[in-house]
Amino acid sequence: MYSSCASLLLISLALRNLSVASEARAFFVFGDSLVDNGNNNYLLTTARADAPPYGIDYPTHRPTGRFSNGLNVPDIISEQLGAEPTLPYLSPELKGDRLFVGANFASAGIGILNDTGFQFLNIIRINKQLEYFEQYQERVSSLIGPDQTQRLVKKALILITLGGNDFVNNYYLVPFSARSREFSLPDYVDYLISEYHKILERLFELGARRVLVTGTGPIGCAPAELAQRSRNGDCDPELQRAADLFNPQLVKTLNELNGQIGSHVFVAVNAFRMHMDFITNPQAYGFVTSKIACCGQGPYNGVGLCTVASNLCPNRDLYAFWDAFHPSERANRIIVSQFMTGSAGYMDPLNLTTILAIDARV
Known part of the structure; x- marks a missing residue:
């Protein structure tokens, strides 16, 4: 009798897992500090957001490893999907049914290149993030089998955010950096x-079929760069030029990849335009400033890290930037609204609402 009941329980659990994997849409996140939700907490690195006042507006009012006063872009996308936020891949809580929600592999400080962010020491570089994605699939396969795992991954939504650090934490990190001596900017x-x-290409090989690829934001407008490079508060033209060169080439590459595949796998997200909307006209979006960070010190609160000793604005909703580099939660919500409903100038060729509607019919 006990044996029979145990067998029925195992079958029931297996069927439940199959149902979860087939019905839920998993969400996977790759990239840098703009989308890291806590992986670096588990690493010996200086690129961490695990101390107050980070997380001051998070539901727990505690730091989570997100470089935000509250939620970041992946969290808000998960809200729009009607799903719980993905856990950091390194979190010990990412197990069992939580795996079917997806995983966040992002790590603050990384870039496209392996030498980007070297000063932060131990971070999860993008190739390692992709290795973890393979490992994730093996873990899920042990629960629901390879066929269902492949189906889960192919149905998933994926966000990847890379590029900014390759400029600010590599090419322009110091005058006459190794990369700037090796290459002209173009x-x-x-x-x-x-x-x-x-x-x-590797992401596609690993099963990705819906990938939101963010371009580089207006890196010359971040408070950190204003503090270092701007005499009058204007965005730094050299860093803006870098973004202006990078983003159109990225869109071209995505179009080429989609052409080779014969499907709109890769969606170009115009992060530059999304940010510039409220940077150029902060008052129209309810901000008092897009130049001064809420948390920091020095000119524009753009010098050094955000710590308990920093200046801290009383109302984070009035500031476009939370710290020297990262948007506030409210700015992130404005950005995600363009993910959802933005025109082709923001989301090319499809916005996320359209993607979700199309995929629901498949």
């Missing part, structure tokens, strides 16, 4: 794009 951008192409 040649460096060509090199980045060629390496990114390989990363995206």
Whole structure:
């Protein structure tokens, strides 16, 4: 009798797992600090957001490893999907049914290139993130089998955010950096794009079929760069030029990849335009400033890290930037609204609402 009941329980659990894997849409996240939700908490690295006042507006009011006062872009996308936030891949809580929600592999400080962010020491570089994605699939396969795992991955939504650090934490990190001596800026951008192409091809090989690929934001407008490079508060033209060179080439590469595949696998997300909307006209979006970070010190609160000793604004909703590099939760919500319903100038060729509607019919 006990044996029979145990067998029925195991069968019931297996069927439940199959149902979860087939009905839920998993969400996977790759990239840098803009989308990291806590992986670096588990690493010996200086690129961490695990101390107050980070997380001051998170539901727990505690730091989570997100480089935000509250939620970041992946969290808000998960809200739109009607799903719980993905856990960091390194979290010990990512097991059992939680695996079917997806996973966040992102790690603050990384870039397209392996030498980007070297000063942060131990971070999960993009090739390692892809290795973890393979490992994830093996773990899920042990629960529901390889066929259902492949189906889960192919139905999943994927977000990848790379590129900004390859400029601010590599090419322009110091005057006459190794990469700037090796490449002119246009040649460096060509090199980045060629390496990114390989990363995206590998993601496709691993089963990715709906991938949101964010371009580089207006890196010359971040408070950290204003503090270092701007005399009058204007965005730094050299870093803006870098983004202007990088983003169109990325869109071209995505179009080429989609053409080769014969499907709209890769969706170009115009992060530059999304940010510039509220950077150029903060008052129209309810911000008092898009130049001064809420948390920091020095000019524009853009010098050094956000810590308990930093200046801290009382109302984070009034600031476009939370810290020297990262948007506030409210700015992230504005950005995700363009993910959802933005025109082709923001989301090319499809916005996320359209993608979800199309995929629901398949």
